[in-house]
Every structure is written in C-alpha cells, then in structure tokens.
Amino acid sequence: MNGKIKELMDTVVKNDYCIGCGLCASLTDSPLTMMLNEDGKYQPYLSDNNHNKDLEISVLSICPFAKNNNKETEIGKKIFEEENNVEFDEYAGYYIKNYAGYVKEEEFRSKGSSGGMGNWIATQLLKNDLVDGIIHVKSSPDDNNLLFDFQISDTVDELLKGAKSKYYPVEMSKVLQFVKENEGRYALIGIPCYIKGVRLLAEQDKIINERIKFFIGLVCGHLKSDMFAKSMGWQLGIEPDKLNGIDFRKKLDDRAANNYGVEVKGEKDGKEVVLISPTKELYTTNWGQGMFKYNACEFCDDVLAETADVTVGDAWLPEYSKDSMGTNVIVVRNAIIQQIFEDNMGDAIHIEELSSEKVYQSQAGGFRHRRDGLSYRLYLKDQNKEWRPNKRVEPSNKHSSKRKRIYEKRTFLSQESFKAYKLAEKNRDFDEFINYMDPLIKNYNKMNAPSIARRVLRKVKRAAKKLIES
Template identity: 45%
Template sequence: MDNVSKVIRGGYCVGCGVCPFVDSSLSVRMDGDGRYQAVELSGDHAPVASRVCPFANGRLNEDVLGRELYGGVEGVRHDDAVGWYLDTYAGYAVAGDWRERGSSGGLVNWTAAKLLETGRVDAVIHARACDEPGVMYSYQVSHTVDELASGAKSKYYPVELSRVLEYVRAHDERYAVVGIPCFIKAMRLLEREDPVVAGRVRYHLGLVCGHLKSSFFALAEAWESGIDPDRVDSVDFRYKIPGRASSDYGIRATGTDAEGRPVEVVRPTRELSVTNWGYGYFKYNACEYCDDVLAETADMTCGDAWLPDYVRDGKGTNVVVVRSPEIRDLFDEYAGEVHLEPVPVEVVARSQRSGLRHRREGLAYRLWLKDRAGQWRPVKRVQPSNALPRHRRRVYEGRIRLMDESFKAFREARRNGGGMPFFVEYMTPIVRAYKRADNPLWRRIGRKAKHIINTIMREK
C-alpha cells in the first residue's frame, strides 16, 4: 500500500485537497463529522500523490524543505520551535483598518494587501465566506483589496485547496497563498512536482496553528448561543469585544429563528463549553500527528502574541516570523504602515508554548502509542518516547479521548434532540477525568500548602 493510502485509511488526512489535484484516482469530500477527507476512487494511485501529501512524505520534512528554501539566505538562522528565520517581531498594522478587521494584529492581511497594491502579485488565495449551501467558508481567489478584506480574520473551519489549484492551473497570474502549516507544506511539496504552480505562486503567508476544526465547531458555538445548527449562516470566530483583553474575545453568529427571521448573537467565548482549545473538541485526528506550529515553510508566519505584555491590548498583537528577504524588504519599504518591535526568537516560541509542548512532548508519546500497537503512522521529526511522568501521559491520553468523544456527543445531541445541554452533560465526566489528570494529587497538595503558608505569613 502506498503512503497516501496509509494516510487516508489511518485517519491522518487533513483534507488539504492537494492529492486529488495531481491524481484523478483521489477526491476530497466533507465527511459525516464535518471534515474534508481524501477519498480513494480506486486503489491504484500515482506515486506523486504520496509525494505531495504533507503526512505521507516523511523524507521532505519541514527542516529539509526550509533548508532548501531559506538555508542559503544571508543572516538566516534555525530554531527548533520556529524553523528557519531572518527576523522575529511582535507588532500590528497601523495603516487602514487591518488591525480592527483582523483576529489580532492584522499583519497577514496587511501584507497580502500590500503585495496586491504594489503589483507583486495579481491575486491572493485565502479563505473567505462561501455562497455554497451548507458551507460557511472556502478557499477563494481575491484580485482586489476589497475582496481580500472580506476574508479577514481566522476561520476555524474546514477548507480545501483543490478548486483554487485548478484556477491557478488555468490562469497565468502571480499569486500569494495564505494557509496553516500543513497546507503551506502541501503547497511547497506540490511546487516541487508542478512547475506551472511553482512559477505562479510567488508568496506563502503562514498562520500559526493550534489545530484544524471540523464544521461541528462552528455549529456547536452557534447552537450554544441559541441558533439551531440547521439554521446557522455564519460564525465570526474572533469577534473583538471592546474594552477587553485580546484573549477575551467572542463569537458573532448569524442565522434565522424557527419562524425564518434573521438572528444575530454575540457571546464571549469564555461562556461557551466548546471553545477551550486545550480540550481539542472537533479536532482533525491528523493534527495530533503534526509537529509544525509556526508554518515553518512559509515566507512569513503570523500568530497571536499570547503573552502578558501584549494580551492586555484588546486590539490585538501578532508575533511575526520573517524568512524571506522580499518580505523583510516589504516591511522596510512601508515601515510607517506597521508597528514592528524586534523580539528574540524565544519570545515567539514562548507565545505558542502550549501548542509546541503538545506537538513535541505530546506527539512523542502519541507516536510511541502507535508504535506499541504496531500501527502505521506518519514519520515525524519528533522521536517516539514514553519517558514522561504518569500524569503527563494521562493528559495526552485524555486529550485523544476528548477529541474522539466530542464528535460522538455532537452527533448524538443532534440525533436525539437533546441539544447542547445533552452535549455538555455527555462531555462533563470526560472533561472532569482530563482535569484530574492534569492536576495530580501532589500538585493539589503543593498548592494547598503554599496557600496555607501565604495566609500565615500575611497574618504575621
């Protein structure tokens, strides 16, 4: 069996849509759990399908691809967390309303817009609202800044690339593509195989990624906010609430009520049960076997500056990794339109500390579990290991269970009419067990002892 078949049958597909673009024996479809997945139309696949799959091609990992792309650039350095880099910043867009429109600092869309405005590209490939019934967002091609602006903000929603790649093949234009790490890697692998795509896609703008969500995530957020999942139109996943820290954002869901009247609801995400990213509800299984958090094969990567010095600013701040000299030159040329504060690479890594730990320490244990069971799994840069404290092993086992059970709970909530109260009740004992694993007895005793000592010292 070739590796792309092993990826599909093993549940490691992220649904990027690149393999059907190179091999007509494959397709990509949304499954019953709201995830795009590759589908085998026949069992005879072209070898190129495995070479472009980000989870099948273990030889060309992010370190290897990054070295090919950036290793010869003067001044470039390598870091185990962020990959190859020229410069690292914290900052935000000053010009226009990109910061207000964006999830955090607005620098991804400012950069894409500037590439368009300066004629460096003719179009941008990115996710924006979709007119297709039952699909909120899809990859589309924007030729104007206004079109680009309509796609601002993170989309915690499944998308795939096959349709826009067909457009690229048919239209001789210059493109920038925006994507999460595995999608950018898939594009890089495709460009090694397809000179037409390689010649037309000029820039790769990466997004820091916690994990990819199924469409159940958007439906569950809206349902818990009062809109039936069969009547949801859209969800703004990163609605900025005035006067609050950037980490204390909300959602804005739109749809219709039972009488067909338009409904709009805004809810802080901290009031919703499904929005704790550590629980990993509705996560693609492939994300549990990814070791790239900071889109290491992208010319530039942006993410949220989840650090105390920055989260207090509710307008949002990006951490930025620049790998391409052309992107650095763009920032220098238009320095007055952005606020960029140089920061050590360790600051960027620290801003994504939880995600990196899950993709390093946690991934090592998940790989070990697969090897112990004698099951095929993708080849990663992380080596399998069981050398973890017992409570950390239980944490990672608990996260796998939370992911798996969230799909079951949501399907059953829709089937039996119990709604989100049923979902919450179903998941509560699983969440409770996970929290106990992440808070072992020795830690609880230590906290209690510290509290008692502090109380005694204050009284004295």
C-alpha cells in the same frame, strides 16, 4: 486502482491522518474528490474505482501526512538558507527576524483576528505588484452548506472581506486547479501543513512553482471539524442547519485579546438573528481539550509554519494580550518581506523585535503538546504496532505519569466529542452532548488541577507578597 492512491487511502485516510487539504484531488486526472465526512472533516473519496493510470505526480509525495513527508526542516533549508542573515531555531525553523506588532493604518487591525498583519502583508504584495491575487479563505458564496472556502482576492477590498481566522474545514483542490489553468502570480495564505503540502507539490509541478510566488503561514494550534462552528451556534440557540455565518474572532472592547468573542448569524425561532458571546463561556471552546480536532493535528510538529515566507499568529504573551485590539507574533523568512517590514515600520505598522525564546513562549502550550506530547503519542502508536507517519520528533516514553495521562485523556476527549455531537444531532438536543461529555471533562480537569502541595505553596506565596507590600 492506481497503487499510490490505494496506498494513500489504506494508510493516511483509513487511519484518520488526513487533514483534508485536497492536494491529492488537485492533481490532473486525479480520481479523488474532496467531501466532508460524517465527522465534518474533509477527506478524499474515490470517484472512479477503476482508475489505474499513474498520475504525473505521486499523491504520496505531496500529502502532508504521508509516511515520509516529515520534511519541514529540509524544505526550509532549501528555500531559506541562502537568504542573508538567516538563523535556525528548532521551533521557528529558519528565520531572518521575529517581531510582535500590529497594523496602524486603515482597518486591518480592527477587521483582523490579531494585529491585522496577515491581510496587510498580502496587501503589500498586491500593492507592490509582486502578485496578482491572494489565495485565502472567505465566506462561501455558494448555497452548499459550507460557511467558508478558499477563494482568490485581487483587490484590497476583496481581501478585507476575507479577514480573520476560520477554524473550519477548508480544502484546496479547486483553487489549485484554478491556479494551474489561469496564468498569474499568486500568494497563498494557509496553516502549516497546507503550506508544506503545496511546497512539496511545487517541487514537482513547474506551473505551481512559477505561479505561487509567496506563502503566508498562520501559526496553528489545530484545525477543527465543522462541528466546532455548528456547536457554537447551537449553544446560542441556532440549530446546526440554520447557521449562516460565524466570526470566530469577535474583538470585545472591554476584554483582553485572548478573551475574544464569537458572533453567529442564522435563524432562531423563525427569525434571522446575530448573536455574540465571549468564546470562553461556551462549552466546546477550550483549545486544550481539543474538541472536534482533526486527528492529523495530533501528529504534527510544525506550529510556526516553518516552510512559509512569513508566519503570523497571536502574540499570546502577557505584555501584549492585555490589548483587546490584538497583537501579532511574526516570523520573517523571506528578504523581500523583511524589506517590506523595514520600509513601513513606525508609519503604517508598529513592530518590536522578539527573541526566538519569546516567540516560543507565545505558543508554549502548543509546543508542549506538539513536541513533548507528540513523542508520547508516537510511542503509543509503535507499542500498538499501528501505522503512523514519520515525524521529526522521536517516540518517547520518558514523561511523568501525570503528563502521559494528560496526553492520553486529551486524545480521548477529542475522539469522544465527535460521538457526543452525533448523538446530540440525532436527538436534536445539545444537552445530550453536555451529558455525554461532562463526566469526561470533569475527570480530565481533576487530573489537570494543581496538587494540594502546590495550592498550599501558592497561598503561602500570596500571603508573603501581601505582607511585604503592606
């Protein structure tokens, strides 16, 4: 077998650091094919064991989680440093300006996950004839048990059909092969590690470099296996193989933006149904507990898609979260996109400039886990002499014992959730999942609860505030 492919399989894939992006399988003559594994996560499989030929590009040089591809800052520097008025922030990477905002025109905001900026920016690229097609994730048209996949939209109507976040496994091998075979100018929407991977590919592949003109990044907490979608449908009465569709970000009028719902479609008791529930009321949806999380996400330090021309996420700040329609946090790194914002502010869009500090705060939990927590996870890997990719974060053991236990337990909860789900599926009973996970979650919550001293202090503060106000 080709030595580089063998090394990829023996390190990244074997040790469960594969994020399933499909870059390795997209290369011409690659013997790899992307398929879902038993945990509902994409990974490459060898379709031809006797493949000895060297590929034109080494799989190790483009895989986002290969040993030495911790290059987010380096890539950002090469691409963005030349832009006018660019600044650097250790969390956002290079940036021109940051904003909070939403789209005022048409249906972008109501159809979007947050303020609708993701698809609005893509629309501007199409309307201004800067690209011919947008590579993004839409409902899968094929009868293949997959709910979503990467497709290319070349009209605004098509683009809007693919609005909203897909917390679901997707891979890019086929869509990148299409780009290579079909001339055109494209923009790619993706999570941070996917964008970094395609940037690495573009450094070596002339066609990809010429054709993918813009990268729109999504802020990322972590990616989910397909068990996340299936478990939500199941809790609402749709068995995993009867789930036909899911909206992970149903806006609920009477609730804050961060208290959104989920809408599932499928067959329940022999009838086609559409069911909605506030997401937080479902058992598997606490993002801090990280159920069905790809292990690779535990070893990622790029929350704000630092190699993208523009990044959009949720402005999880109290002043914006109260609006159920949703508000984006936006980091702009490309001068053309900055100009689009300036030309449209006030009319088509509402935007307010944000400091880097505020951008950080909007994702503070994510940064704690992916920088502070990552340093401890790296330390543990080194202690156990286990393979791991290099990261921009250094390994460290200098955390409070409580924080260390929280990070350890989160990893454990995530790993156990896969086992619990498989057990439930085997017995065709979701209660099996709850019975398995409940003691683990109780144990985690107990450790996470504020200490008695802190609870007493909070009570005293509340009483004092009441006294002052009366």
